[in-house]
Amino acid sequence: QKEVEQNSGPLSVPEGAIASLNCTYSDRGSQSFFWYRQYSGKSPELIMSIYSNGDKEDGRFTAQLNKASQYVSLLIRDSQPSDSATYLCAVNKVAGGYNKLIFGAGTRLAVHP
Amino acid sequence: EPEVTQTPSHQVTQMGQEVILRCVPISNHLYFYWYRQILGQKVEFLVSFYNNEISEKSEIFDDQFSVERPDGSNFTLKIRSTKLEDSAMYFCASSGSYTEAFFGQGTRLTVV
Numbered sequence: 001q002k003e004v005e006q007n008s009g010p011l012s013v014p015e016g017a018i019a020s021l022n023c024t025y026s027d028r029g030s031q032s033f034f035w036y037r038q039y040s041g042k043s044p045e046l047i048m049s050i051y052s053n054g055d056k057e058d059g060r061f062t063a064q065l066n067k068a069s070q071y072v073s074l075l076i077r078d079s080q081p082s083d084s085a086t087y088l089c090a091v092n093k094v095a096g097g098y099n100k101l102i103f104g105a106g107t108r109l110a111v112h113p
Numbered sequence: 114e115p116e117v118t119q120t121p122s123h124q125v126t127q128m129g130q131e132v133i134l135r136c137v138p139i140s141n142h143l144y145f146y147w148y149r150q151i152l153g154q155k156v157e158f159l160v161s162f163y164n165n166e167i168s169e170k171s172e173i174f175d176d177q178f179s180v181e182r183p184d185g186s187n188f189t190l191k192i193r194s195t196k197l198e199d200s201a202m203y204f205c206a207s208s209g210s211y212t213e214a215f216f217g218q219g220t221r222l223t224v225v
Contacts, residue, residue: 102158
């Protein structure tokens, strides 16, 4: 079982729609959850972090966490063509007292005008 | 805004040569990381570094690789005797504690 799983996509949505990106993780001890955006040829850029169950909103972005289901999602409202990128789910795994981020393979989002 | 900086942005090296990739993490951060991304593939964890020692490493991080924080600001990744399959983007990241990691712009390593 992969540690962090994402649907590779592409997820295609029209401009102005809601894009919904999903992620599951295997380690129940995971404590912190992040969404990064990566444009082609660029480095991952942090867009959201979430630490407790429920929803966290920041502008057009909402992260949702359900630790019982080991599930984290990202909603992008009013999607724009500039949101077209690969979205990486990352999970903090505590190992031996220290932490490391484990990334999913990413979901490619395409927002078309 | 503080940022992680990496040099060089692109490195071309011959197979079998040694390369050193350099990173300057955000100044008050405590945890430092190297990640690798082969073209078209996922971001892969290589190593984390805390309190001047390796705290975690992946199976990719074998004896060919080493990390160092030589002067309290730079954080380096050395790859000895590079192989063709080492060609990838290498990202340095840093974090303050058990929180978000911020990435540098990456070094594209091409082994020929």
